[in-house]
Amino acid sequence: MISEKYRDRFNEIRDLYNTAESDIKNIGRDKQELVVTGVNQCRYAGQHLLRALTASEEDEIEGELTSTEKHIQRAI
Numbered sequence: 001m002i003s004e005k006y007r008d009r010f011n012e013i014r015d016l017y018n019t020a021e022s023d024i025k026n027i028g029r030d031k032q033e034l035v036v037t038g039v040n041q042c043r044y045a046g047q048h049l050l051r052a053l054t055a056s057e058e059d060e061i062e063g064e065l066t067s068t069e070k071h072i073q074r075a076i
Helices: 004-031 036-054 060-076
Strands: none
Touching: 004 036, 004 060, 036 060
16 A cells, blocks of 8 residues: 555654654653643644645655654654
């Protein structure tokens, strides 16, 4: 489904997402509160990822993947 050209990039995004999710869970457990900013950044990343998956232009795919990575890094 995913072009070989982008496979490594998607794997990096997956790893970043897993780190962000773990951080959000740990803070929630430790402080008994939800980190809304981190959750929102993950939501925004998801929107950009879906746009990248449905884009047809290379420039658009690249831009959406870059936005995805930036949002996930902010969540972390």
